[in-house]
Amino acid sequence: MCGIGGKLYFDPTRPVEREVLERMNAAQAHRGPDDAGIYCQGPIGLAHRRLSIIDLSPAGHQPMANEDGTVWIVFNGEIYNFQELRSRLAGRGHRFRSQTDTEVLLHLYEEHGVQCLQYLRGMFAFAIWDGPRRQLFLARDRLGKKPLCYQRDGEALRFASEVKAILQDPAVDARPDPAGISHYLTYGYVPSPGSAFQGVRKLPPAHYLLWRLSAAAQAGDGTLEVVRYWRLRRDRKREHTEEEWCREILARLEEAVRLRLVSDVPLGAFLSGGIDSSLVVALMSRASGGVVKTFSIGFEEPEYDELRYARLVAERYATDHHELVVRPDAVAILPKLAWHYDEPFGDSSAVPTYYVAQMTRQYVTVALNGDAGDENFGGYDRYVASLLALSFDRWPAAGLLRQGIRWGLALWPSPGGRRSLRSRGRRFLEGLTEQPERRYARWFCHFYGDRKEELCRPEFRAAWGQDDALDVLLTAYRQSDGADFLDATLGVDAALYLPDDLLVKVDIASMAHSLEARSPFLDHEFMEFAATIPSDLKVRGRVKKYILKRALAGLLPEGILHRPKMGFGVPIDHWFRHELRELAYDTLLGPRCLARGYFRPEILQRLLDEHTRGTANWHYLLWNLLMLELWHRTYVDGDGELADRRRTADRAASPAR
Numbered sequence: 001m002c003g004i005g006g007k008l009y010f011d012p013t014r015p016v017e018r019e020v021l022e023r024m025n026a027a028q029a030h031r032g033p034d035d036a037g038i039y040c041q042g043p044i045g046l047a048h049r050r051l052s053i054i055d056l057s058p059a060g061h062q063p064m065a066n067e068d069g070t071v072w073i074v075f076n077g078e079i080y081n082f083q084e085l086r087s088r089l090a091g092r093g094h095r096f097r098s099q100t101d102t103e104v105l106l107h108l109y110e111e112h113g114v115q116c117l118q119y120l121r122g123m124f125a126f127a128i129w130d131g132p133r134r135q136l137f138l139a140r141d142r143l144g145k146k147p148l149c150y151q152r153d154g155e156a157l158r159f160a161s162e163v164k165a166i167l168q169d170p171a172v173d174a175r176p177d178p179a180g181i182s183h184y185l186t187y188g189y190v191p192s193p194g195s196a197f198q199g200v201r202k203l204p205p206a207h208y209l210l211w212r213l214s215a216a217a218q219a220g221d222g223t224l225e226v227v228r229y230w231r232l233r234r235d236r237k238r239e240h241t242e243e244e245w246c247r248e249i250l251a252r253l254e255e256a257v258r259l260r261l262v263s264d265v266p267l268g269a270f271l272s273g274g275i276d277s278s279l280v281v282a283l284m285s286r287a288s289g290g291v292v293k294t295f296s297i298g299f300e301e302p303e304y305d306e307l308r309y310a311r312l313v314a315e316r317y318a319t320d321h322h323e324l325v326v327r328p329d330a331v332a333i334l335p336k337l338a339w340h341y342d343e344p345f346g347d348s349s350a351v352p353t354y355y356v357a358q359m360t361r362q363y364v365t366v367a368l369n370g371d372a373g374d375e376n377f378g379g380y381d382r383y384v385a386s387l388l389a390l391s392f393d394r395w396p397a398a399g400l401l402r403q404g405i406r407w408g409l410a411l412w413p414s415p416g417g418r419r420s421l422r423s424r425g426r427r428f429l430e431g432l433t434e435q436p437e438r439r440y441a442r443w444f445c446h447f448y449g450d451r452k453e454e455l456c457r458p459e460f461r462a463a464w465g466q467d468d469a470l471d472v473l474l475t476a477y478r479q480s481d482g483a484d485f486l487d488a489t490l491g492v493d494a495a496l497y498l499p500d501d502l503l504v505k506v507d508i509a510s511m512a513h514s515l516e517a518r519s520p521f522l523d524h525e526f527m528e529f530a531a532t533i534p535s536d537l538k539v540r541g542r543v544k545k546y547i548l549k550r551a552l553a554g555l556l557p558e559g560i561l562h563r564p565k566m567g568f569g570v571p572i573d574h575w576f577r578h579e580l581r582e583l584a585y586d587t588l589l590g591p592r593c594l595a596r597g598y599f600r601p602e603i604l605q606r607l608l609d610e611h612t613r614g615t616a617n618w619h620y621l622l623w624n625l626l627m628l629e630l631w632h633r634t635y636v637d638g639d640g641e642l643a644d645r646r647r648t649a650d651r652a653a654s655p656a657r
């Protein structure tokens with residue numbers, strides 16, 4: 001796990017500035033504290049920070065070249081089938097100088113070109129400069145576990161694991177993109193390929209980018225293409241008995257876990273107390289034969305605390321268990337989150353993820369987790385709600401009932417928020433007035449429809465072009481090959497919410513502490529298998545993850561298998577009424593925030609007042625707005641953490657001058 005960066009001038013006679021590459025490396029030092037390297041040759045420059053996981057020797061130094069120095073690579077991630085690929089390549093005459101998966105990938109590219117992607121099983125983002133072909137090849141793994149962003153203008157193409165590295169080039173300005181911010185308000189994240197910065201793009205999962213300089217070698221003469229190389233198919237359902245499904249689920253998960261135990265450094269596991277992370281710990285214990293180190297986060301507020309469930313699993317498998325109770329220190333943590341996440345990021349579970357990664361890194365360098373279990377097997381309450389609503393849609397009098405619901409909602413004041421039974425009931429009824437795709441969006445999104453329109457000033461709405469932010473989600477539905485609506489929804493979440501929210505959250509939080517996170521449920525072969533399971537085996541009535549729970553019988557305590565899902569919730573509703581109250585008022589109603597011209601101050605005031613009085617729960621929306629403003633202060637205004645990091649980058653780059 002590492003940090004990569006680079007720059008390519010389109011004019012082949014213009015040399016890349018080594019100082020820019022040094023600054024890129026300094027900005028991403030947290031991603032790779034063990035080593036740093038630069039390759040700078042004419043118009044191309046590659047930068048790398050290394051977190052040593054496989055082959056800790058200097059032979060793993062990057063950028064890495066082939067034997068004659070004509071092809072160079074910088075790589076971030078893990079290729080879990082690299083030993084098998086190495087044997088094949090050796091049989092075809094390739095010679096190796098290290099034990100790394102990076103060198104395997106380099107030779108695989110020599111053998112197959114861009115088609116090397118078809119052979120890879122793992123998580124990755126990499127850049128390969130092919131001198132003889134005069135081309136730059138960037139690629140990202142199928143599910144989007146490893147990040148890769150880029151920026152192109154008339155002179156150059158820049159790329160990096162994190163946007164902050166691209167911004168180290170003085171030629172790049174940090175300007176907010178109104179369309180990206182509009183999408184952030186709706187989803188709580190900016191969906192790829194967009195970003196919150198004008199001119200910066202994120203390479204989507206399962207895509208590669210190829211820039212070819214022309215043979216004529218004229219300045220600025222070349223071609224850029226972004227190509228999708230894989231898609232998760234959902235139209236290949238298979239027929240099995242439930243017992244056969246259960247056996248295959250366990251066998252495939254055992255393989256995915258076993259592959260992720262290959263490491264030359266200590267490893268452990270995040271243990272939330274939910275089904276998915278608990279299963280990973282159980283399978284790790286069976287596969288390793290040793291004591292597994294586990295790490296859990298808890299809260300003082302009992303309705304959010306899952307430590308007691310994590311302890312059940314830790315005791316069952318006699319793990320070396322570590323716990324931390326999170327007590328918010330807003331002054332310390334929020335500027336760090338704004339810095340590390342590059343873009344405004346509205347998922348408040350980034351807070352416990354950051355803390356659990358920080359604790360885990362004190363003991364191990366690699367941690368397995370249970371990410372993607374919900375998207376593979378239907379683990380969210382909103383899936384059950386969708387099925388209930390579809391039943392309503394089939395009623396003969398559904399049209400008349402919808403009109404009655406609209407009239408009733410107009411007379412029923414909104415309680416606000418999401419967590420209370422009353423507010424969730426209203427949200428469900430509101431959804432019944434919509435078509436299924438927009439209904440799901442209403443349950444899923446933060447600011448949407450009238451709520452977004454009343455918050456945002458007309459000038460801001462005009463700046464983002466009045467595009468419907470829901471088009472991203474609705475397009476994903478239109479492109480789905482799911483067998484039914486639930487199946488399509490699982491695919492939409494795997495295409496949007498999973499890579500742009502959940503995986504970003506874990507990658508950034510873990511790499512902030514130089515910790516590698518591995519996700520067995522995200523093994524692409526396992527996900528292809530899970531997509532063949534009929535959706536009625538995933539959500540049955542009100543039972544979520546039906547077939548997965550059957551497969552796990554006997555592996556996990558009953559108290560884990562059948563307890564209600566909590567998610568990785570954070571007590572920000574409490575925090576905004578207490579620890580974060582003053583900060584929220586001062587920040588959102590302060591002159592700097594209001595001067596940006598995005599929001600109506602009276603609406604901001606109302607959201608804050610209603611929440612702090614306890615007459616509504618607007619904590620998700622307030623967190624969304626608070627992180628947006630802190631992002632502006634960090635990246636657009638250049639305050640705090642950004643200024644400190646720039647000074648660090650200047651000091652790191654100064655020896656190169």
